[in-house]
Amino acid sequence: MRGRPGAGDVIPDSRPHVPPDPPGVGLIGAGAIARSAHLPAYARWRIPVVAIASRTPSSGRTLAGQFGIATVHDRVEDLLADPAVAVVDIATGPHGRVDLIAAAVAAGKHVLAQKPLVLEPHEADRLAEVLALAAARGIRVAGNMNARWAPPWRVATLLARAGEIGEVVGVTHLHDKPLPPLAGTPFDDVPHMLVNDYLAHWIDISRCWLEGSRVVSVAAHDSRVPGQPADAENPWQASIHIAVSSGATAAIRVVGDVRTGAGGCPFWIHGTAGTIRGSVLRGSDWVEIERDGERVSIEAEGEWFPDGFAGAMGELLTAVAEDREPENSAAHVLVSARLGMAAAASAANGGTPERPAGLELTRSAVRGGRGR
Structure with a gap:
């Protein structure tokens, strides 16, 4: 953001921040939001997506071809076991999201998860337990509240x-x-x-x-x-x-x-x-x-679309690089x-x-x- 002449010091730097040489990202989900926002944002801001997994493998392969993603996994479990993936981007619907976050944390991956993180109070309580485990293991988990950017x-x-x-x-x-x-x-x-x-x-x-x-x-x-x-x-x-x-x-x-x-x-x-x-x-x-x-x-x-998505992922990647909470x-x-x-x-x-x-x-x- 740039203020007009005379704006003085009211010039906040609001742009997404991505650290140098960010680690590989694995994308779970190949739906409309991944196609229209996640991947265009990552391409623009040079965030490397190295693998993708989708419940519909053909959609994953199509998206991989469009965005030059090297690896398509037929199963989420295979993506979570991929050593090239350091950060998992969960771009699926809300149902089963806590299970995916828990699986990624168990696999030792940092996580960015779409909103809403949970829909029910019991899911919130379970997610809090997963986050406590992640914190104990030094794993960063972030919510994709891209509108903050x-x-x-x-x-x-x-x-x-x-x-x-x-x-x-x-x-x-x-x-x-x-x-x-x-x-x-x-x-x-x-x-x-x-x-x-x-x-x-x-x-x-x-x-x-x-x-x-x-x-x-x-x-x-x-x-x-x-x-x-x-x-x-x-x-x-x-x-x-x-x-x-x-x-x-x-x-x-x-x-x-x-x-x-x-x-x-x-x-x-x-x-x-x-x-x-x-x-x-x-x-x-x-x-x-x-x-x-x-x-x-x-x-x-x-x-907001797509730069806000780069802001959310970039903040997680920066937090990982700086060993802090995003x-x-x-x-x-x-x-x-x-x-x-x-x-x-x-x-x-x-x-x-x-x-x-x-x-x-x-x-x-x-x-x-x-x-x-």
Whole structure:
């Protein structure tokens, strides 16, 4: 990100960071997200993918041919035993994800796992046990919360954590764009899908901006909207409200399948000393900070898709190289997952607030700073 002339020191370096000579990555999954985001991001940022395994071997071979991946394994077990693979990228659906993470940790591989890490409280408890084992063995496990590296959101994170707008008072998100195709897809089979899955990135980035507090309450409501087709199982409207112990709040709003050829996903972070505002997706990327009577625009480099995926993997690879926990450690991301499960429980109960006990929004170390 580069500020316009006169922006002073408000120039956060928000780009993905990949260490020199990164180790080999093995990809599990050959679906649309691997094809459209994971592999293009890794190619752009020179992250070596050395092997792939898919439950449909022919899809794995096709993807390997398209992206120059040397080895295709017919079984996940063979990929986990491959000595050329040091890091496993799990790009599958949520069901069975904890089993795959556990298997990779048992094989001594570092792991990046797609979101949502878990969908049920018992899965969260089991994942916590797997993460304890990984930590004891010096294995790094990260969650693929790639939106943390969506350029405007990344700038906002770095500015907020640097105290540029004082203490955060409130976070607001509006989904001002069409929904992706949902009816007839596996996503439509997930109960309260918008709250339980689609909005996981919005929940996660909001908790990043509210860090240092404890969750007091989570309320969510979803409903069908006018014009929604009968074969769409899930509601197309969702609203989430999060309150934390500092008194700050976060609000996330999806009004439905918005009819616009423009739009985006505008956001605001209001603080005691200023405001950060911007938008992500659909070519709408922009971000600015307003403080002391001055508004400063910060020019965005890159896009959420695919650069955010390079950011998530690059942070894990850098953490492995530096022998530290990644910013997107699975333990840190698991708190976001528990927050999402509380929101889903509230939606299932018609919007009755949930009051999760002991849900602390701890801070994570953030690579990068105010200037470069």
